[in-house]
Structure formats: structure tokens, C-alpha cells
Amino acid sequence: MAGKLRTEPGVDNPDDFYARLIDLHEGLSSEESHKINAKVILMLANHVGDTEVLYEVLEYVREKGTG
Amino acid sequence: MAKYGDTGSAKPTGRQARRTYEFVKPAEIDSGETTHFPVIIAGGGPIGLATAIDLSHHGVQSVVLEKHNSVSDGSRAICWAKRTLEILDRLGASERMVDKGVVWNQGWVYFGEETEPIYKFDLLSDKEQKFPAFINLQQFYAEEYLIDLFPSHPETEIRCQNEVVGVDNGEDKVTVTVKTPAGSYKTSCDYLVAADGHRSPIRNMLGLDFTGRVFEDNFLIADVRMKADFPAIRRFWFDPPFNPGQTSLIHKQADDVWRIDFQVGWDIDREEVMKKANVDAKIRAFLGSDLEFEYEWVSLYTFKCCRMKKFVHDRIIFAGDSAHLVSPFGARGANGGIQDVDNLVWKLDLVLKGVAPPRLLNSYDDERILAAEENVLNSSRSTDFMTPKSKVSLAFRNATLELAKDFEFARKFVNPGRLSTPSALDGSPLNTPDEDEFSDKQRPGLPCLDAPVSINGADDWFLNQLGNRFTGIYFSDNGTTPEKIKAVGSVQLPVDTLTVTKTKTGGDSIIDAKGLLHQHYDAQPGTYYLIRPDQHVSARWREFDRDKVSKALARATGR
Ligand SMILES: Cc1cc2nc3c(=O)[nH]c(=O)nc-3n(C[C@H](O)[C@H](O)[C@H](O)COP(=O)(O)OP(=O)(O)OC[C@H]3O[C@@H](n4cnc5c(N)ncnc54)[C@H](O)[C@@H]3O)c2cc1C
Numbered sequence: 001m002a003g004k005l006r007t008e009p010g011v012d013n014p015d016d017f018y019a020r021l022i023d024l025h026e027g028l029s030s031e032e033s034h035k036i037n038a039k040v041i042l043m044l045a046n047h048v049g050d051t052e053v054l055y056e057v058l059e060y061v062r063e064k065g066t067g
Numbered sequence: 068m069a070k071y072g073d074t075g076s077a078k079p080t081g082r083q084a085r086r087t088y089e090f091v092k093p094a095e096i097d098s099g100e101t102t103h104f105p106v107i108i109a110g111g112g113p114i115g116l117a118t119a120i121d122l123s124h125h126g127v128q129s130v131v132l133e134k135h136n137s138v139s140d141g142s143r144a145i146c147w148a149k150r151t152l153e154i155l156d157r158l159g160a161s162e163r164m165v166d167k168g169v170v171w172n173q174g175w176v177y178f179g180e181e182t183e184p185i186y187k188f189d190l191l192s193d194k195e196q197k198f199p200a201f202i203n204l205q206q207f208y209a210e211e212y213l214i215d216l217f218p219s220h221p222e223t224e225i226r227c228q229n230e231v232v233g234v235d236n237g238e239d240k241v242t243v244t245v246k247t248p249a250g251s252y253k254t255s256c257d258y259l260v261a262a263d264g265h266r267s268p269i270r271n272m273l274g275l276d277f278t279g280r281v282f283e284d285n286f287l288i289a290d291v292r293m294k295a296d297f298p299a300i301r302r303f304w305f306d307p308p309f310n311p312g313q314t315s316l317i318h319k320q321a322d323d324v325w326r327i328d329f330q331v332g333w334d335i336d337r338e339e340v341m342k343k344a345n346v347d348a349k350i351r352a353f354l355g356s357d358l359e360f361e362y363e364w365v366s367l368y369t370f371k372c373c374r375m376k377k378f379v380h381d382r383i384i385f386a387g388d389s390a391h392l393v394s395p396f397g398a399r400g401a402n403g404g405i406q407d408v409d410n411l412v413w414k415l416d417l418v419l420k421g422v423a424p425p426r427l428l429n430s431y432d433d434e435r436i437l438a439a440e441e442n443v444l445n446s447s448r449s450t451d452f453m454t455p456k457s458k459v460s461l462a463f464r465n466a467t468l469e470l471a472k473d474f475e476f477a478r479k480f481v482n483p484g485r486l487s488t489p490s491a492l493d494g495s496p497l498n499t500p501d502e503d504e505f506s507d508k509q510r511p512g513l514p515c516l517d518a519p520v521s522i523n524g525a526d527d528w529f530l531n532q533l534g535n536r537f538t539g540i541y542f543s544d545n546g547t548t549p550e551k552i553k554a555v556g557s558v559q560l561p562v563d564t565l566t567v568t569k570t571k572t573g574g575d576s577i578i579d580a581k582g583l584l585h586q587h588y589d590a591q592p593g594t595y596y597l598i599r600p601d602q603h604v605s606a607r608w609r610e611f612d613r614d615k616v617s618k619a620l621a622r623a624t625g626r
């Protein structure tokens with residue numbers, strides 16, 4: 001991607017973070033999971049702020065399909 | 068007699084002959100005497116065997132009691148890590164293992180139909196090491212090579228078809244009841260090392276817990292013999308066309324044998340899966356229809372990650388799978404167990420000699436529980452990544468894999484197994500924390516990193532200069548060592564001194580011509596490291612101070 005979005009590794013302990021992310025959903029219904037995923041996205045989007053970056057992400061995921 | 072009869076089957080024609088050992092009637096049966104050993108080892112798997120050889124390097128008498136009369140059968144460990152090879156090198160078994168084994172340093176990960184890996188990883192981060200990141204070798208070969216060392220180590224012996232059926236964990240000794248084809252007998256020891264495997268009868272006799280998680284999944288594991296020119300690389304697939312929705316792995320072993328894993332899911336008819344026609348179909352789908360192959364062994368496994376709360380129970384000490392069990396995707400089982408041995412044996416030796424108090428053995432608990440937790444955590448996470456527990460974790464897993472095709476960051480989240488690395492022993496009570504400025508790379512608790520060196524004009528390896536005893540390493544600018552530095556330790560607890568220098572005029576000191584030791588150990592002239600008998604760093608300073616070294620030595624020996 002040639003835009004502003006950073007795609008090099010940025011999370012300092014990827015395995016720890018991934019495990020926390022999955023644990024977050026422990027015991028939740030699929031609806032509840034969708035909702036907290038949405039909250040996570042919105043909070044991180046707000047943190048990023050730069051809409052150029054955000055739109056770049058949205059375009060990428062849509063272009064690559066939902067499969 | 069199959070050791071693991073319930074875990075699989077093999078076609079007799081394709082099967083490699085595994086060595087068997089002769090039963091010799093123990094003298095105690097006729098004499099009725101209770102012989103006493105400093106150490107009895109229950110179980111002659113890789114962990115029990117290594118314990119016996121390591122003890123004999125310290126001059127400690129022991130006996131291995133093994134229930135069966137053969138080395139391991141079935142599909143078991145194949146991946147032996149660099150640290151394991153370093154430990155077994157100290158015991159004299161690594162050369163044969165490396166000669167026979169298949170050297171590998173890389174893993175490739177595939178996703179879906181894509182024929183190119185989505186990413187590759189290299190496990191040897193520091194180059195110029197005596198040993199590679201890994202070798203692959205069937206577990207029974209490693210066991211055979213250890214058993215072959217026994218005749219040259221008169222301090223120890225193996226008794227096959229000697230099954231431990233009773234233990235009495237007494238105040239001043241452990242008495243063991245042993246059953247053999249020629250009758251039963253009793254024998255006693257100061258310490259009993261229970262290396263009797265994951266079903267540990269001794270653990271059960273003591274009524275101790277072994278808790279953890281069962282992963283709701285099954286893996287069909289086939290060892291097949293074939294001539295194939297696939298690379299000697301750990302190749303791992305997520306959702307390949309030949310095993311849709313599941314994972315698969317192929318990895319080369321010695322003798323043109325290949326380990327092939329198929330994840331097959333939880334709700335299956337086990338008998339159906341194991342039918343020859345069905346196994347054939349899976350393997351054919353993977354390898355194509357024209358490759359000729361023979362089966363060595365086929366089994367269906369469900370994996371668990373469990374550990375005991377404590378490994379030291381007065382005079383009975385658990386090591387290897389009896390103490391901790393992991394799913395195999397990080398190759399952390401036997402590799403973790405060999406590190407148990409490395410950690411335990413010098414401590415047992417010092418306690419038996421009365422040089423260290425028995426509480427030094429508690430540090431085996433501190434250090435190896437920490438390591439077992441790390442191994443269980445990593446193995447569990449890999450298994451969870453392969454077998455997502457819920458729809459949402461499956462969505463994250465698949466999203467990660469799709470992103471990994473395009474982005475480096477996502478590859479870091481892909482978890483096809485985090486392969487065994489030695490535990491850093493951070494926070495161990497035996498470590499003396501740094502008081503001087505040093506880089507983290509060789510901080511107290513870590514095993515020493517190897518490097519090529521030369522001694523008296525001959526090429527050698529640094530790690531081959533260390534081990535079995537405490538060692539002080541003094542980095543010198545001119546190859547000379549002040550007398551006061553050599554005068555640490557005592558008759559009971561000697562400290563060998565090694566001098567490392569970059570200059571060629573160093574006498575019998577270790578010449579670090581390439582400066583790699585200086586680099587890894589962040590050393591300057593005057594730097595002094597105190598190294599434990601298991602080659603882990605105990606303490607380090609910019610300047611030698613006798614009192615500080617003595618205190619660190621006391622601390623490292625539980626005094
Ligand atoms: C499919 C698979 C793949 C694996 N791959 C790897 C890998 O790549 N790398 C790795 O490091 N590990 C791997 N492992 C794990 C490895 O096999 C074990 O960690 C290792 O065998 C543990 O050694 P051990 O000596 O503790 O126990 P074991 O090998 O189980 O030996 C225990 C011994 O105790 C004996 N015994 C039991 N009860 C008694 C008794 N009452 N009296 C006397 N003797 C007794 C048994 O007969 C046996 O010989 C794998 C395991 C599996 C199943």
C-alpha cells in the first residue's frame with residue numbers, strides 16, 4: 001500500500017495482544033461480540049484521527065472482499 | 068510390548084526395528100537386601116536417561132528403573148532445539164544426533180490454495196553457533212544414543228522391565244518397590260527423580276494433581292517413509308486444499324521418514340478416520356498419487372497442556388512429561404524436559420555432597436515452573452490459533468491469515484507454533500541482579516550464548532569450555548588474569564576461571580578473535596561473569612570484587 005497507513009509490525013508483543021483480544025470475547029454471544037468489536041474499532045479510529053488513514057483501511061478491506 | 072499401544076498402530080512391514088534391551092535379574096531379588104542409591108530415576112525416556120548420564124558427570128551414583136524393554140515407539144518427538152543439543156553436548160550425545168538428524172533453521176507457512184508461503188521465519192537469530200536452531204531426529208534414536216553412553220559411565224545403570232509399583236517418601240530416604248518378571252524387590256535412595264512420563268504412576272501414587280486443558284481437536288499423525296525431494300523445512304498449512312478448513316504439517320526426519328500431521332477436528336469417528344483407506348486418501352491428497360511410500364506409524368492424538376502445581380515433593384522430584392505436558396506444536400515437550408535435567412542435576416549434586424542446603428532444590432521448582440508456564444502458554448496459544456474456540460476467534464484467525472498475505476504486521480499474529488527457546492529464568496532467586504550497566508542480551512538467568520573461539524591455536528566453541536562446575540569468566544585486554552581473580556570459590560565449591568581476550572597473545576586463554584563474545588556479553592576489559600554449572604549466567608560486574616562474587620556464589624547455591 002502506498003498510502004499513509006503504517007503496516008510494519010507495531011505491537012510489541014503480538015502473541016500477548018492476540019490472546020487478550022480473543023479472551024475479550026470469552027463467553028459472549030455473537031451479537032455482543034459484534035458490538036464490542038465495533039466499539040474497539042471506533043475507539044481506535046478516534047485515537048488515529050487522521051481520516052486519510054482511516055479511509056485507506058476501509059477501502060482496502062472492502063476491495064479485498066469479505067471472504 | 069508396545070509402550071504406547073493405545074495411541075496408534077503400525078504396519079509391521081513398514082516399521083523400523085526399535086531396539087530392545089535384555090532383562091537382567093536384579094541381585095536384590097535373591098539377596099533380599101535393600102540396596103541404597105544416592106539417586107533412583109523412575110523412567111528411561113529421554114529425561115530419565117539424560118538425568119542418569121548428567122549425574123554420572125558429577126560422580127553421583129544412580130540407577131534407572133524402566134518398565135519396558137524397548138526405546139520409545141510410536142510417533143513422538145522429532146524436533147530437538149539448539150539449547151537441548153548444547154545440553155546433550157555436555158553429556159556427549161549431540162554429535163551422533165546431529166550426524167544422524169536433519170538440520171533445519173526455517174519454517175514456512177502457507178494459507179489456502181496459494182503455493183507460495185505467506186511468510187517464512189528463521190529460528191537461528193544468532194549465527195556462528197556450534198548447533199543449528201533445530202535438528203529433526205526420531206525420539207528413539209536420541210534414546211538409543213543416550214543408552215549407548217551407559218557402559219562408559221559406571222556410576223549409572225539401566226534396569227529394564229523394572230517397574231516402580233510403590234514409593235515411600237520417608238523423612239531421610241525414599242523406598243521404592245520394584246516389580247520385575249523375576250519377582251519384586253525394594254531399593255532406596257536419597258532422592259527419587261520421577262521421570263515416568265505424562266501418565267506418571269508415581270504422581271498418582273502420591274495423589275498429586277495434574278491439571279490444565281484438553282484441546283477439543285484431533286490430529287492424525289503419520290510417519291511415512293519415502294524418497295521425496297521436499298525441503299528440510301518445517302512447512303505448515305492453514306486451510307490447504309488437501310485438508311480444507313484444517314491445518315497440516317510436513318517435516319523431514321532421518322532415514323527418509325517424513326512426519327505428516329492432519330488436523331481432523333473434534334466430532335469424528337475415530338475408527339473411521341484410522342481406516343487404512345481413509346489415511347491413504349488423506350496422504351494421497353497431500354502428496355499426489357504417484358509418490359511411493361510406506362507407513363512407519365500412524366496415530367490419532369488429542370492434545371493436552373497440563374502441569375503439576377509443584378515439581379519438588381520432599382525427596383521425590385518430578386521432571387519431564389510427568390511434571391508438565393504440552394501440545395507438540397512448539398516442540399516444547401522433550402526440549403523443556405532436557406532443560407529440567409540441566410537445571411536439576413547440579414543442584415542435586417551439591418545437596419548430596421552437603422555443599423548446598425536442601426532448599427537449593429526449591430529453586431528447581433521456582434525456575435522450572437516458570438519455564439513450564441512459558442511452555443504451556445506458548446503451546447496453548449498455538450493450539451488455540453489452530454483450533455479457534457468460537458466463531459469470533461475463527462473470524463479473527465482467518466482475518467489474520469488473509470492480512471498476512473499482504474502485510475508484515477499481520478504475520479506476527481499468525482501462530483503456527485512458537486518453537487522451543489530456553490527459559491530466561493528472569494526473577495529467579497538464584498540470580499544476582501545487575502548493579503552495573505549492561506545490555507540485556509546476557510542478563511542473569513539466561514543460558515550462555517555460544518561463539519567460535521580458539522584456544523592454544525586450535526578452533527573451539529565457547530560453550531564447550533563451560534559446564535558441570537561454576538565458572539568465572541574474566542575479560543582481559545592482554546590475556547593475563549590477576550591472581551586474586553583465580554582465588555574465588557573453595558575446595559568444596561570450586562570456581563574455574565576462564566580468561567577471554569581479543570588479542571592473539573593470550574597464552575591458554577580463550578581467544579575471541581572475531582569479538583563475538585565481547586559483543587554478546589557486552590564485555591569490556593575487566594568485565595567478570597559468574598556462570599552456573601548449567602551454563603546460565605548467575606551474576607556479572609564491570610569490575611571483579613571478591614566479596615561480591617562470594618555473595619553471588621552463596622546466593623546461586625541457596626545459602
Ligand atoms: C506426536 C508427538 C510429537 C512430539 N514432538 C516433540 C518434538 O518435536 N520435540 C519435543 O521436544 N517433544 C516432542 N514431543 C514430546 C516428547 O515426546 C515428550 O516430551 C518426551 O517423551 C518426554 O520424555 P520423558 O522422559 O519425560 O517421558 P517418556 O518419554 O514418556 O518416558 C517415560 C518413561 O517412563 C517409563 N515408565 C512409566 N511408568 C513407569 C514405572 N512405573 N516404572 C518404571 N518406568 C516407568 C515409560 O515406560 C517410559 O519409558 C512430542 C510428543 C508427541 C506425542
